[in-house]
Amino acid sequence: MKVNDQAWRSIWREGAILHVVDQTVLPHRFVSRTLHNVADVADAIQNMVVRGAPLIGVTGAYGVALAARHDASDATLNAAAATLIATRPTAINLRWAVEQTLAQLLALDVSLRASAAFALADALAEADVDTNAAIGRHGAALLRQRWENLGRPARLNVLTHCNAGWLGCVDWGTALAALYQAHDSGVPVHVWIDETRPRNQGASLTTWELAAHGVPATLIVDNAGGLLMQQGQVDACIVGADRITARGDVCNKVGTYLKALAAQAHQVPFYVAAPVSTIDWQAWDGPREIEIEVRAASEVTHITGRTTEGRVVQVQLAPPGTAAHNPAFDVTPATLVSAIVTEQGAVAATAAGLQPLRPAHQATAAASAI
Numbered sequence: 001m002k003v004n005d006q007a008w009r010s011i012w013r014e015g016a017i018l019h020v021v022d023q024t025v026l027p028h029r030f031v032s033r034t035l036h037n038v039a040d041v042a043d044a045i046q047n048m049v050v051r052g053a054p055l056i057g058v059t060g061a062y063g064v065a066l067a068a069r070h071d072a073s074d075a076t077l078n079a080a081a082a083t084l085i086a087t088r089p090t091a092i093n094l095r096w097a098v099e100q101t102l103a104q105l106l107a108l109d110v111s112l113r114a115s116a117a118f119a120l121a122d123a124l125a126e127a128d129v130d131t132n133a134a135i136g137r138h139g140a141a142l143l144r145q146r147w148e149n150l151g152r153p154a155r156l157n158v159l160t161h162c163n164a165g166w167l168g169c170v171d172w173g174t175a176l177a178a179l180y181q182a183h184d185s186g187v188p189v190h191v192w193i194d195e196t197r198p199r200n201q202g203a204s205l206t207t208w209e210l211a212a213h214g215v216p217a218t219l220i221v222d223n224a225g226g227l228l229m230q231q232g233q234v235d236a237c238i239v240g241a242d243r244i245t246a247r248g249d250v251c252n253k254v255g256t257y258l259k260a261l262a263a264q265a266h267q268v269p270f271y272v273a274a275p276v277s278t279i280d281w282q283a284w285d286g287p288r289e290i291e292i293e294v295r296a297a298s299e300v301t302h303i304t305g306r307t308t309e310g311r312v313v314q315v316q317l318a319p320p321g322t323a324a325h326n327p328a329f330d331v332t333p334a335t336l337v338s339a340i341v342t343e344q345g346a347v348a349a350t351a352a353g354l355q356p357l358r359p360a361h362q363a364t365a366a367a368s369a370i
C-alpha cells in the first residue's frame with residue numbers, strides 16, 4: 001500500500017537481511033527494523049513489532065530461512081521452528097507457515113537448504129499479497145451488494161475491530177482490503193474504527209492506514225459499537241481472523257465476539273475476511289479447542305503513546321500492583337457470522353461445516369445478518 005505516495009509492504013528482504021515495519025511506534029513514527037536471526041524474529045513476533053495472523057506466518061517462515069542460512073541441520077531447523085511457533089499460539093498462520101517451510105527444507109539435502117530457504121519464504125510472501133487482493137475483491141463485492149440492498153445510501157457505515165489491514169499482512173490486508181477496494185470502486189464507505197484495547201491496534205494502526213488511503217473513518221471506543229448499532233448507524237461489520245474452525249467459529253481479537261452479539265441483536269451483517277490458510281480444518285468447536293493467548297497484565301495497566309516532542313512513552317493507567325487479566329482473542333460462534341470472505345469467495349457456516357456461499361445465499365448475507 002501507499003504511504004506518502006511510496007509503495008510499502010510490511011516486510012521485505014535485502015539479501016539475507018529482513019526488514020519489517022515497526023508497528024510498536026506507529027502512528028507516531030514510520031520506521032523499519034532489521035531482523036538478522038531467529039532470535040530477532042521471535043522477539044519481533046512476541047513483542048508485536050510485527051503482528052497480524054498472515055504477517056506473523058510469513059515472518060515466521062523467514063525466521064526458518066534465517067536459521068537455515070546459519071546452520072541448516074535438522075536439529076537447528078527443528079529448534080528454530082519450535083521457538084517461532086511458541087511465540088504466539090493462537091493464529092494458525094504462524095504454525096502453518098513455519099511447519100510448511102520446515103517440511104520443505106527438511107526434504108532437501110542439507111547442502112541445498114540455505115539457498116532454497118529464502119525462496120520458500122519469498123513465495124509465501126508473494127502468495128499472501130495475491131491472496132489478500134482476491135479477498136479484497138470478494139469482500140468489496142459483498143459490501144457493494146449490501147450498499148445496493150440498502151438503496152445506495154450516501155454512506156455505507158462499516159464497523160471494524162483491531163487492525164486487519166496491510167500492516168497485519170504482507171500487503172492489502174484482509175478486512176481492510178475489502179474496504180479499500182469498495183472505496184476505490186465508488187462505494188461510499190465510512191468506517192467506524194474500534195480503538196481495540198489494550199494494544200489499540202485500531203486507534204494506532206487502522207486509523208493511520210485508512211487515512212493514508214483517504215478512506216473516511218471515525219475512531220470510537222470499543223464499547224460504543226453496540227450503541228451505534230442500536231441507533232442504526234452500522235450497516236455492516238467486517239473483521240479479520242486468527243483462526244477459523246471447520247464449523248466456522250471465528251477466533252479474532254478480543255472484543256470481536258461482543259460486536260458479533262450486538263450485530264445479531266440489531267440484524268447487522270457480520271463478515272469475517274481471512275485467507276483459507278486461517279481455517280484450521282482439524283478444529284470444530286472453537287470455544288473448546290482454540291488456545292487463547294494470554295498476554296502481559298502490563299498491556300492492560302499501562303498504555304503507550306507519544307509526548308509532544310514525539311517520544312514514544314508508556315504511562316501507567318491503573319494503580320501499581322493492580323491485578324489484570326489480558327486474553328488477546330475471543331471466539332465468535334459460527335451462528336453469529338453472516339459470511340466468511342476468503343480468496344476463493346464467500347463461504348458460510350452450515351451444520352456440515354463451511355460451505356461455499358451460492359449467489360442466492362450471498363444475497364441473503366448482504367441483506368441482513370444470517
Ligand SMILES: CSC[C@H]1O[C@H](OP(=O)(O)O)[C@H](O)[C@@H]1O
Pocket residue numbers: 051052053054161162163164165168169173174175201239240241242252253328
Ligand atoms: C489480518 S490481521 C488478522 C488478525 O490478527 C490480529 O491479531 P494481533 O494484532 O494480536 O496480531 C487481529 O486479531 C486481526 O484481526
